[in-house]
Amino acid sequence: MGHLCCAKQKVKRGLWSPEEDEKLIDHITKHGHSCWSTVPKEAGLQRCGKSCRLRWINYLKPDLKRGSFSAEEERIIIDVHRILGNRWAQIAKHLPGRTDNEVKNFWNSCIKKKLMAQGLDPKTHNLLSSSRSVTTMNNNSDELSRFGYGQSVHPAPFTISPPIKSFDKMKHAGSVDHCGFNSSAAGAIPVPNFQCQQDNMISDHQLLMGFKDQMIDNSQGSFDFTANGGSSSSSVDYTNVSSSCFGHQQASGFSCLDENIWHEGAMEALNSKQGLQQGQAHQVEASYATTLDLEMIESAFLAAEAEFCSGTTSMENLQWDC
DNA sequence: AAGCTCCTCAACCGCAGCGTT
DNA sequence: AAACGCTGCGGTTGAGGAGCT
CATH class of the missing domain: 1.10.10.60 (Homeodomain-like)
Structure with a gap:
């Protein structure tokens, strides 16, 4: 469907002149833009409302930050x-x-x-297929150990991470150590999330999200992740924190993001069945949330993890089933 | 200086979603 | 329920500038 506002009238196209900008700014400043389709006429512009809207949003709005990205x-x-x-x-x-x-x-x-x-697929953020990719590996022990996954330490090329509350349950049940590893399971199966951050580092409204599709330097002995400074606002406030607690070499890109991002990301992962189904190892982790959705997400994570850990499916065959 | 290629980014296009009639 | 109008979004285009030959 075309835009009737454009089809009905002869409108000017192409770059905006300073005079047109001035007219639009003047009009929006004085009258606002309750209906964009009427703006051109009211402002005396030979443009369609859609073009005016775009010009305002992308270029003329007073709070826009210009210049290169930091x-x-x-x-x-x-x-x-x-x-x-x-x-x-x-x-x-x-x-x-x-x-x-x-x-x-x-x-x-x-x-x-x-x-x-950097050899990364810009769509998936995974290593491109021409590179040696953890995410495309089967459970080949040679391959795993080659990339730092010692069999006795960390058999899986990924972990699945339910909310921290489930971690707490398990912790209280005595099944995990403070680094999130299931101490009772043979081979120290990585247990969901938590990943070693101290409990008090994540407040009630913060979320830890991680992506495990990259390796970290084996000699480094630590990894960096970012933590939100404590606000529950929508801004992303990064404060670098380092931890040496995460002993194996499998993590990267930890970021504390606000709840909106988490919910969008998590629900996207679930709804589109991306991630495990496509053999990607960058499934979203969340360490905390309070909504009902989390119950479903947690169940899905746990079910998928159980399936993987029991050996009934390979990573490539894992399906989201929720 | 001229011509060419590459790159950036403002603007356009088509579509989806939503509210109203 | 269907048609319509509006807004917002993501993909794409193309003008113009920068850099190179």
């Missing part, structure tokens, strides 16, 4: 994109002053190339 912004984009995919508008919400169009352009012109140069 390293921090770039990192946020990559982190959130890994969870949400090409949802530019959602990603832009976490970058004050940036528009979806700007984020999209930046992604396509810069980040995408950077990731590919």
